[in-house]
Amino acid sequence: MSDPVVKVEEGKLKGKVNKTLNNFEYFAFKGVPYAKPPVGELRFSVPVPPEPWEGVRDATKNCNICAQLDRATQSVVGDEDCLYLNVYSPKLPASDDSLLPVMVFIHGGGFVFGSGTDDTVHGPDFLIEKDVVVVTFNYRLGILGFLALNSKDAPGNMGLRDQVQALKWIQKNIKQFGGDPNNVTIFGVSAGGASVEYLLLSPMAKGLFHKAIAQSGSTLLPWAQSSKIKKLAHKIPLIKGNIVTSDEQLLKFLKGLSTKDLIAYSMVVLAAEAWDGGITFGFVPTVEKSADWETFLDKKPYDALASGEFTKVPFISGFCSREGLIMVSLHPARLEKLKKEKNFLEFLPFDIDETEKQAMKTKLKTTYLEAEQKIDDEDAFAIDYFTDVDFFGGGYVSASLIAKNNSPVYFYEFAYDGALNYLKKKYNIPRKGACHGDEGGYIIKSSILDGEISKTDEIVKNRLVGMWTNFAKYGDPTPEVNELLPTKWEPIAETGLAYLYIDEELKMKEDLYPARVKLFKELYEKYNLSS
Known part of the structure; x- marks a missing residue:
C-alpha cells in the first residue's frame, strides 16, 4: 500500500x-x-x-x-x-x-x-x-x-x-x-x-x-490546577486601558481580540502574577x-x-529521581534564594495556618537539610525540595490514593542518566541524574536525541518500551520475567508502596524517601493548595 x-x-x-x-x-x-x-x-x-x-x-x-x-x-x-x-x-x-x-x-x-x-x-x-x-x-x-x-x-x-x-x-x-x-x-x-x-x-x-x-x-x-482564572482574565482588558464590569463584557472583549493579541496579553498578566515561590501557568484546569x-x-x-x-x-504512575533539576536550571533565582535564606516555607504552595508556620519551617529544614544525599551535589537538598514541591509530592499522594480504591496500580522511580534523557538534553543541563520528564525520551522518539547511544541506553529504551507496550496489551508491564525484563514489577500493595527503581538495572524497592513522603501526605491531607 x-x-x-x-x-x-x-x-x-x-x-x-x-x-x-x-x-x-x-x-x-x-x-x-x-x-x-x-x-x-x-x-x-x-x-x-x-x-x-x-x-x-x-x-x-x-x-x-x-x-x-x-x-x-x-x-x-x-x-x-x-x-x-x-x-x-x-x-x-x-x-x-x-x-x-x-x-x-x-x-x-x-x-x-x-x-x-x-x-x-x-x-x-x-x-x-x-x-x-x-x-x-x-x-x-x-x-x-x-x-x-x-x-x-x-x-x-x-x-x-x-x-x-x-x-x-x-x-x-x-x-x-x-x-x-x-x-x-x-x-x-x-x-x-x-x-x-x-x-x-x-x-x-x-x-x-x-x-x-x-x-x-x-x-x-x-501548577496543574487553579481557582483564580476569572480574576486573572479580568486583568487583560486593563492592558488596553479598557474597564469591563461583567463576565459578559469580558467574554465579548476577549472574543474580539486577534489570536496574537489574546495570547500575548494573557502571558503579560500571567508574568505579573508569577510569584517567586513557584511555577504557575495561569490558564490551566479548574474545578x-x-x-x-x-x-x-x-x-x-x-x-x-x-x-x-x-x-x-490499570494504572502506572511515576517520576524521575531529580525532577527538580528543571526548576533550578530554568529558574536559577529560586535556587539561589533558597540556598541563601534556607526559607523552604516561601516556596511551599499550601495555605499554612499562621500558628503553624514556625513548626512547618523547622520540619522542612529537618527533612531537607539533615537528609543524607545520594548524589554529590552541593545543591542536592534544593533539587530534592523542588522535586517534591513541583512534581513528586503530589504524584506520590495521588498514586497512593488511587491504589486505595483501584487495582492494579504500578509506581516507578526513573533514575537512569543517559543519552535519551529528554529535557536534560533539550536544555543542556550538566548536573547528574534524571531530570523532569527524562524517561519520555526512551519511549517516544525525538529528533533532538538523534545521535550515538550506548548499549546501556539501548537496553533501558527497550525495557521501557517493552513495559509500556506490555501494559497496553495485558494491563501488566511484566507479564513474564525474561532476559530483557529480569525483574517482576509488582503493583502497589495495601501494606505499602512497592515501586520499580529504573536505572541500569531494574529493582523492586519499598520505603520511598520516607520522611519526604510523610511530609507531603500530611500537607495534602491537611491543607488546600493556594493555586
Missing part, C-alpha cells in the same frame, strides 16, 4: 508509508480533524464533532500547532484551528480478528506550550515496532483552552474537553486503522501526565480508555461550578481521589 487510504466517519483519508531506523514499515495519517475548528463564535466553546468532507483528504502533512507563545523567540506561533490528530498503524488493511492495542499520547508543556503535531518531536517509532497503534493529538492551550468564566460560553477545561473529543473520535474510527477501540491506553508526560489523571477523574471520559499511564504529572501538582451544562470536573481532585470517585482502570 504505497498510498494507503482509510475511510473514517467523516470521509476518506490518504496517508503514507514510513519506516523506522530498523526498517520497520508503518502507516502514517497526519492532520486528521477530530473536532470542528474552534474559531470565531466557537472560541472558548466546548468542542463539537468535525464536518464531513468530499473526496479523499490528504493526511500526509503536519497540521497547525495550537496557538501559544514561543519561549525561544517570545513571539506568538500556531493557530486556533488546531484540533487535529495523527494515527500511526503497523498494519493495514484492518481486520476485526486481529485488532491491535491503541496507545494515545498526550503532550506536556504546562497546559500552555507544546503540541502533538510533529512526529520529529513525538515520533511513534519505538512503540510501533511492538505492534501497537499510536495516536498523538493537539488540544487547546492557555487562555484558549482554559478560560473559565463559569458560563456555558466559557466553562473552563476546554483543552481537557478537547482530549475527550479526541478519545470519542478514536472510539468511532480507530478500528479502520487496525486499532482495538476496546483496548485503549492513554499516557502522557508532565501536563500530559496530569491530563491522564484528569481524564480518570472526569465522568465525561469514562469508557473511552481502558488503561492509563501518568509520567511526571498529576492533578495534585500546584467548575455545577451549572446548567455538563461539567468536566466539579470536585477538587484530592477529594475525588480520596473518595474513590474516578474511573478504575
